[in-house]
Amino acid sequence: MLRPDPAERPRLIEIRDNLTDRIVEAECEGRLGEIEGLKVSLAAADAELAQLDAQSARVQRAIDLGMPSFRDIAARSTEP
Numbered sequence: 001m002l003r004p005d006p007a008e009r010p011r012l013i014e015i016r017d018n019l020t021d022r023i024v025e026a027e028c029e030g031r032l033g034e035i036e037g038l039k040v041s042l043a044a045a046d047a048e049l050a051q052l053d054a055q056s057a058r059v060q061r062a063i064d065l066g067m068p069s070f071r072d073i074a075a076r077s078t079e080p
Helices: 004-029 032-060 070-074
Strands: none
Touching: 004 032
């Protein structure tokens, strides 16, 4: 799966808004076949935006795994 570039988010929003406008226009003119195709494209644009949002949320929340650093491990000594 390809990951969308976060820098392209404004362009994706512009595409989504344009698709929404085109769907409204096609509905007014009764072009049913075109409406279905536009809805598929709109769903794909929404999915990419959701993927960007999820990716951003993952990056923002860091998880501490509680693993010791090398310094902590190297300082220990073992006794027989």
